[in-house]
Amino acid sequence: MPLHCFKVIACISPALLLLAAGASGQIIPTKPAPLTPQVPTGTGVCSIEKSCAELAPAMIQSAQGQSPLEENLRYLSDVIGGRVTGTPAADRAARWAVEAFRRAGVDEVHTEKFTIPISWSEGHTRVEILSPEPFPVRLVSIGWSPPTLEGGLTTEIIDVGAGDVEGFTKAGPATKGAILLVHSSLLVTWDDLSNEYTMHPAIVDRAVKAGAAAIFWMSTRPNLLLYRHDLSVNGELDKLPQAVVAREDAERIARFLHGGQKVRAHFDMPNRVGGPVESENVVAEIRGREKPDEFVLIGAHLDSWDLGTGALDDGCNVAMLIDAARVIHASGTIPRRSIRFALFTGEEQGMLGSAAYAHAHRAELDRMDAAMVFDSGVGRVIGFTLGGRKDTESTVRDALKPVEALGVNQFTFEADADTDNFDFLLEGVPTLVANQEPANYMLNYHAASDTFDKVDIPSLKHNTAITAVSSFALADNEERIGPRQSRAEVEQLLKDTGLEESLRSSILWPLWKSGERGRQP
Ligand SMILES: [Zn+2]
DSSP states (O other): OOSSSSOOBOOOHHHHHHHHTTTTTTOOOOOOOOOOOOOOOOOSOOOOOOOOHHHHHHHHHHHHHHSSHHHHOOOOOOOIIIOTSSSHHHHHHHHHHHHHHHHHOEEEEEEEEEEEEEEOOOOEEEEEEESSSSOOEEEOOTOOOOOOOOOOEEEEEEOOTTTSHEEEEEEHGTTTTTTEEOOOOOOOOOHHHHHHHHHHHHHHHHHHTTTTEEEEEEEEESSSSSSBBBBOOOOOSSSSOOOEEEEHHHHHHHHHHHHHOOHHHEEOOOOESOOOOOEEEEEEEEEOSSSEEEEEEEEEEEOOSSSOOOIIIIIHHHHHHHHHHHHHHTTTTOEEEEEEEEEEGGGGTHHHHHHHHHHHHHGGGGEEEEEEEESTTTOOEEEEEEEOOGGGGHHHHHHHGGGGTOOOEEOOOOOOOTTTHHHHHHHOOOOEEEEEEEEHHHHTTBTOOOOOGOHHHHHHHHHHHHHHHHHHHHHSSOOOOSSSOOOOHHHHHHHTTTHHHHHHHHHHHHHHTTSSSOOOO
16 A cells, blocks of 8 residues: 555545535625536445545546636636725625635635725826926836825935945935835846845835835836735835836836936825725635544635736636635545635735634644645646745655656745745644746736736646645645644744744734744743
């Protein structure tokens, strides 16, 4: 017998369990989403025994064959569209996802509410260049930026180079009351993206200290492409008004400034900011046969930005999780432990939904085996990063043998604070974040171009096969993939991986230190 197998001795059709469970606490969409027909509901009680080697090919075939995956993603991205946390579109997405999971055949699905500190939406952002020559400038507010004062502001644009100390020193006292133009390099690699996030808070702090009125970030993408970032990571309003300016327009402003000409502008960004607002995670479960209270959590985020339709980030992985649930259900087999599928919201505002989930479920995290998260678009999954947990590598490698032939063999150990595994890592739970080929992720990241047409469906089906088999493999593995770490062990992990160093400059650090987020002492 292979070391790690999906050994199924007896199972009851999840569809029957669903009927028995009733619909308490579940939200029924007022108008059902036009999903493709329900999958077959299985054959009721069964008694089969299969090794992983026998079962995986059928799951892979099911994932790669005809499925509701593409239509689900089309509906989520085209019909519901961009789904910013706390907006009606995000609520519609949650109702739709509940129904989609039901049709996939899960045992149970519900939503879990949490509150984000403020609601936010962009108004009519515009800038008018007053001198030396009027010309159009295309720009968009960053997420959770404060508005400009009513009526906007009229002031000079001052070039601060890359926004480093040298740039500010060179610009001198002219930065006071001005709009600061910060240059950028083109975004090409994951490292570029991570540098961007690492550098920005210090630049904002310098701007605040200099008494600047606002920041214009030069777009990191060419061809007038605009995108929306959020630089605050706790759902609070950022420190001063900031907009992303089309790269070509920003370069044009910079050329006037370099030529010694002053550029004056009227900038109006009437963002709408409201009080605390509820959002909801969608959580579905396939109940384990032997240890139903132990579970593996598979996560992706349902919220997105709204210039595009959040197809790559992270709609494709939402559709993938739902289809992985269908594939597992359709296999007619039940893993040893439960599999929970979690679609978090608030990810873009600082992993708020997964933080709320980890907080609300603290009492059962000892029984949580692992969190496996997908949040890098549609590039093929080539392995997982294990968040600094070298102790989990050999078990994970063994468990995931059935997907080795699909190219899953790169296991790495970085620990980052950039997606929904973060709070589980802080809680000491082993985490796996998919390592994916970059594909077209960077160019379309948070951009107006993140739309359905960018998603390569065969690649998404390939990843669905990997996800279905991997989540089954982890949940069915005889042994847990690793113990839950104590707070002292998590502290050591943060030091060893260098995550502590990057967290120290972030608002996340005091939240971890105070115990608001992460493992309790
Ligand atoms: Zn994402």
